[in-house]
Every structure is written in structure tokens, then in C-alpha cells.
Amino acid sequence: MMTTPSKDDPTLLVKTEKPLATSVWSHRHILGLEDFTLKEIELVLDTADTMKEVLSRPIKRVPTLRGKTIVTLFYEPSTRTRVSFELAAKNLSADVVNLSASSLSATKGESLVDTLDTLESLGADIVVMRHPHSGAPYIAAKYLKASIINAGDGWHAHPTQALLDLYTICAHRGNLKGLKVVIIGDIKHSRVARSNIWGLTTMGAEVTVCCPFTLLPIGLDKEQHHFPKVSIQPDIELALEGADVVMVLRLQLERQQGGLLPSLREYVKLYQLTDSRLKKAKAEALVMHPGPVNEGIEISPDVAHGPKSVIAEQVTNGVAxxxxxxxxxSRGGE
Amino acid sequence: MSNKIVMAPEDVRRTLTRITHEIIERNKNLKHLMLVGMHTRGVPLARRMAANIEDFEGTKVPVGALDISFYRDDLASLDTQPIVHLTDIPASVDDRAIVLVDDVLYTGRSIRAAMDALIDLGRPKSIQLAVLIDRGHRELPIRADYVGKNMPSSRHEEIQVKLKETDGIDEVAIISIPPKEIIK
Structure with missing residues (x-):
């Protein structure tokens, strides 16, 4: 028979009345939220709460990850995600190496797998990776012993952004169950939307997407077995009716060459989140945006900086x- | 496996009363005192001692909760990370006399981690240690200032502390595990 080991025994986990991490957490990589259970998301959010406490200290540093090496490998530009990961790693006393596409041997023709192999030989424990191709982190996870965190792959997923969005909503509402969340904008090209749809529906929120049909991913309007159920409402005023949370996505101007929108002006006219449109949502509604914000395009400046906006908070919570x-x-052993 | 109860609810209550009196005796200026319980069972113990101090002296003493997961020296050898609980220190630790409270003192490694955690928050005037049970087997030069009960034990035994707040009953038991069962 197993008994709970004594708390001070250095070879054993802390004795608690709550279930230990072993029974809840099964991930070696963070690739997408589709394989996260409700319990796992809750564990991440609870742990983030304790990190928020560390961030509130005058000296925001704990020695937890001493001796671990974390590499950020970015094949696409990024400010907040990369800096956020770097600060997160440094706050936990890990060593951080930052690599961006321009400084990589990829410009000399090195393959992704070879680059990752090299990083592993150099002692990387966790690789934080952003890549323009959907699925690239999955290949990396297959070849590497190090843990991979997907910091955005193509149109596919951006799980850490979704988790920080969930955390921010929970910080205000306590819970996501039954909340109406509206995602407005370029859903088709948005990895943030995809990851958020997985996370939000797992947490029990009801998701409505609002965009022109040309910016809707193929098949989302039909019943899907492999993708959560969302409502579609192309009319922004109807979509905003009674919303608890409004997520505005960046209109990815660099991906609008294919004639999906008749004109930018039309998009602004029909889909910009303005103060008067926001009145349709609940009085206590939250306005979120994953950044970077195109003010005056997908969102009006007075809303982006208005009282309902939690955009700055999202960035802070991202570190936690x-x-x-x-x-x-970063577990040990093995 | 055998299970021997060494402290009943009454014993736990009396012991906490005595420890509280010792803390009051040692710390003349209660205004500079803060009790900090270590997760999980140190927290309710610290709260009860603070309630006792208020009963006996009429002074409200702040009570904090400390999680040591970030400071453990064995993180590199664990298979999965321990669940972190919220650290909540209600007042500045600077120039305060702090009494750390835990249920069982064993190797002393948790206490080392707790002292590091506290010192990261500032510069306490002093750190004292109060434990319900001291079971010996220290691996670091650490001793408790206030001990509920010394309970020399074998490594094959487990000291199980139950408290009303976390387990529904106040009770301390020694559980001996035959060496065979320790392996798994």
C-alpha cells in the first residue's frame, strides 16, 4: 500500500491534500490547446497566479530554473511574445539565448531540424519557437529531446497567447463558464483565434466569430467533429449583442494581397469596433486584442484605450x- | 503497516497553547511580530497561534502563507513539478520578527528554502521556527525555537499530521511502513 511520503523527504514531492502535478499535467511540449484538458488549463492559470505574486515583488526573481537554458527561436518578427518569454525565463533565473531569423544559419541554407539539433547539442532545455509554417513545432518536438513551446506557427496555433487571454478573462470574471465571447476580425489567418476557440470552449465559454465570409476558415460554418462548435455572425452589431468579452484581431495587412476584402475602407466601415457598437455588449464587457494594434482599422483608438480595454493587462499577464x-x-529526472 | 496515534485533538490544542505562550514570552514587542505558515499545514497552525495571541494578549498579529516550491533544492530531480500555492505575506518583512510555522521538522531542507524565500522579500529582524513535531534526521544545521513534541523516529516511519482545516480532524499518527513497501 502506498502512503503519502513525508514532506521533508528530499526525494519526494510536497505532501498536499490537493492532487499532485503528476496526476494533472502530462505535457512535455506546449504545441496547441487542442490536447489540453480543463484541469490542465486550470493548473496553468493557478500557477500563473503564484507567478503574478512574484511579479508584484520589488525584486521579481526566484531561483527556480537555475541552470536551465531556454532558447527563443523566432523565424518571424515579434516584440511582445519574445520579450515576454525572455523576461519570464529571467524572472525564474534561467539562462536565455535569443535567436532571430536574420541571425540564423538558415539564411545559409541550414534546415530547421539541423538548427534544432545544434541548439540541443549546445544544451537547450526548452526551445520557444515561432515559425511561419503551420506544424513546424510539431516536427521539432518529434526530433528533439528538449521541450518545445509553440510561440506561433503559421495560421495554426498560438497557445501561450490563448492561455494569457483566458487568464486575463478569469482575473476579471473568475470563471469562463457560460460567458459569451465574440472574436472579430481575420479569423482565417489567425492562429490566436484558433487557439482561443479551443481554450475558450474547453473552459465552457460560448464563442461567436464575426467576420466577412471571405475571412472565415473553410469548413468552420459546417458541423465539425475535430473542431469545437462556434456560432457565426457576420453582422458586428448582432454579434456584439450581450457579449461578455470582445476579442478584436489584428487585420493582417501583409496577408490581404489575395483580394479577400474589396477594400480596407469597407472593412473599417463594417467591422471596426467603435464606441457606439460596443454599447451593444454588456456594460461590464472586456475588450481584448492580442497586439500589435492597428488603431483606426480593426479598433477605434478611443476603444483601444478606453475603460473596457484590458489590452495592456494582457501583456503583463503574458509574463506570468x-x-x-x-x-x-522544466521537470528534472529522466 | 501499522498506525499509532500519538496526539489526540486535545493534545494538539494544548501544545499550540503552550507554543503560543512561549512565542509571547520570547517576543516582548508583539507589534513587530508576524507569523508565516508554510503550505500546506503550517498555514492553519499559524492562524490558530495568531488567534491564541489575540486571545491572550489582545494583539492582532499578521499571518502570512509561504510556498517554498520555487526555492526547493530538489527540483532538478523531480519528475513533475510540485503544485505551487499562493504566497501571501500581508505586511513587509523588513525589521520584523518572523515566526515560521510548519507541521513537521525533518531534514531541514524545507526550512532552508523557506528562509531563502523570506529573505528574498526583504530583511527580517529575526526568523524563528515553530513546529508541531520534530522527528529528527536533520541534514542541515537547523533547529526549531518552539517544538510541540519531539518524536524521534525511524526513516521507515511516516509522521502524519492531520488538521481540522485540511483533513477534518486534529491528530498526529506514526505510520510504520515495512521496508519492503518503501521501495515502491
């Missing part, structure tokens, strides 16, 4: 959530 993920991934 990423600290939580780094902590949960």
Missing part, C-alpha cells in the same frame, strides 16, 4: 502565464 508554463515544463 509564460513563467507558469516554463515552470511546469
Amino acid at each position: 502565464v509564460r513563467m507558469a508554463l516554463l515552470y511546469l515544463l
Whole structure:
């Protein structure tokens, strides 16, 4: 028979009345939220809460990840995600190496797998990776012993952004159950939308997407077995009716060459989140945006900086959530 | 496996009363005192001692909760990370006399981690240690200032502390595990 081991025994986990991490957490990588259970998401959010406490200290540093090496490998430009991961790693006392596409041997023709192999030989424990091709982190996870965190792959997923969005909503509402969340904008090209749809529906929220049909991913309007159920409402005023949370996506101007929108002006006229449109949502509604914000295009400046906006908070929470993920991934042993 | 109860609810209550009196005796200026319980069972113990101090002296003493997961020296050898609980220190630790409270003192490694965690928050005037049970087997030069009960034990035994707040009953038991069962 197993008994709970004594708390001070250095070879054993802390004795608690709550279930230990072993029974809840099964991830070696963070690739997408589709394989996250409700319990796992809750563990991430609870752990992020404790990280928020560390961030509130005058000296925001704990020695937890001493001796671990974390590499950020970015094949696409990024400010907040990369800096957020770097700060998260440093707050936990890990060593951080930053690589961006321009400084990589990929410009000399090195393959992704070879680059990753090299990083592993150099001692990387966790690789935080952003890549323009959907699925690239999955290949990396197959070849590497190190843990991979997907910091955005193509149109596919951006799980850490979704988790910080969930954390921000929970910080205001306590819970996501039954909340109406409206996602407005370029759903087709948005990895943030995809990851959020997985996370939000797992947490029990009801998701409505609002965009012109040309910016809707193929098949989303039909019943899907492999993708969560969402409502579609192309009319922004109807979509906003009674919303608890409004997520505005960046209109990815660099991906609008294919004639999906008749004109930018039409998009602004029909889909910009303005103060008068926001009145349709609940009085206590939250306005979110994953950044970078195109003010005056998908969102009007007075809303982006208005009282309902939690955009700045999302960035701060991003550090806490990423600290939580780094902590949960960096186990020893093996 | 055998299970021997060494402290009943009454014993736990009396012991906490005595420890509280010792804390009051040692810390003349209660205004500078803060009790900090270590997760999980140190927290309710610290709360009860603070309630006792208020009963005996009429002074409200702040009570904090400390999680040591970030400071453990064995993180590199664990298969999965321990679940972190919220650290909540209600007042500045600077120039305060802090009494750390835990249920069982064993190797002393948790206490080392707790002291590091506290010192990261500032510069306490002093750190004292109160434990319900001291079971010996120290691996670091650490001793408790206030001990509920010394309970020399074998490594094959487990000291199980139950508290009303976390387990529904106040009770301390020694559980001996035959060496065979320790392996798994």
C-alpha cells in the first residue's frame, strides 16, 4: 500500500491534500490547446497566479530554473511574445539565448531540424519557437529531446497567447463558464483565434466569430467533429449583442494581397469596433486584442484605450502565464 | 503497516497553547511580530497561534502563507513539478520578527528554502521556527525555537499530521511502513 511520503523527504514531492502535478499535467511540449484538458488549463492559470505574486515583488526573481537554458527561436518578427518569454525565463533565473531569423544559419541554407539539433547539442532545455509554417513545432518536438513551446506557427496555433487571454478573462470574471465571447476580425489567418476557440470552449465559454465570409476558415460554418462548435455572425452589431468579452484581431495587412476584402475602407466601415457598437455588449464587457494594434482599422483608438480595454493587462499577464508554463515544463529526472 | 496515534485533538490544542505562550514570552514587542505558515499545514497552525495571541494578549498579529516550491533544492530531480500555492505575506518583512510555522521538522531542507524565500522579500529582524513535531534526521544545521513534541523516529516511519482545516480532524499518527513497501 502506498502512503503519502513525508514532506521533508528530499526525494519526494510536497505532501498536499490537493492532487499532485503528476496526476494533472502530462505535457512535455506546449504545441496547441487542442490536447489540453480543463484541469490542465486550470493548473496553468493557478500557477500563473503564484507567478503574478512574484511579479508584484520589488525584486521579481526566484531561483527556480537555475541552470536551465531556454532558447527563443523566432523565424518571424515579434516584440511582445519574445520579450515576454525572455523576461519570464529571467524572472525564474534561467539562462536565455535569443535567436532571430536574420541571425540564423538558415539564411545559409541550414534546415530547421539541423538548427534544432545544434541548439540541443549546445544544451537547450526548452526551445520557444515561432515559425511561419503551420506544424513546424510539431516536427521539432518529434526530433528533439528538449521541450518545445509553440510561440506561433503559421495560421495554426498560438497557445501561450490563448492561455494569457483566458487568464486575463478569469482575473476579471473568475470563471469562463457560460460567458459569451465574440472574436472579430481575420479569423482565417489567425492562429490566436484558433487557439482561443479551443481554450475558450474547453473552459465552457460560448464563442461567436464575426467576420466577412471571405475571412472565415473553410469548413468552420459546417458541423465539425475535430473542431469545437462556434456560432457565426457576420453582422458586428448582432454579434456584439450581450457579449461578455470582445476579442478584436489584428487585420493582417501583409496577408490581404489575395483580394479577400474589396477594400480596407469597407472593412473599417463594417467591422471596426467603435464606441457606439460596443454599447451593444454588456456594460461590464472586456475588450481584448492580442497586439500589435492597428488603431483606426480593426479598433477605434478611443476603444483601444478606453475603460473596457484590458489590452495592456494582457501583456503583463503574458509574463506570468509564460513563467507558469516554463515552470511546469522544466521537470528534472529522466 | 501499522498506525499509532500519538496526539489526540486535545493534545494538539494544548501544545499550540503552550507554543503560543512561549512565542509571547520570547517576543516582548508583539507589534513587530508576524507569523508565516508554510503550505500546506503550517498555514492553519499559524492562524490558530495568531488567534491564541489575540486571545491572550489582545494583539492582532499578521499571518502570512509561504510556498517554498520555487526555492526547493530538489527540483532538478523531480519528475513533475510540485503544485505551487499562493504566497501571501500581508505586511513587509523588513525589521520584523518572523515566526515560521510548519507541521513537521525533518531534514531541514524545507526550512532552508523557506528562509531563502523570506529573505528574498526583504530583511527580517529575526526568523524563528515553530513546529508541531520534530522527528529528527536533520541534514542541515537547523533547529526549531518552539517544538510541540519531539518524536524521534525511524526513516521507515511516516509522521502524519492531520488538521481540522485540511483533513477534518486534529491528530498526529506514526505510520510504520515495512521496508519492503518503501521501495515502491
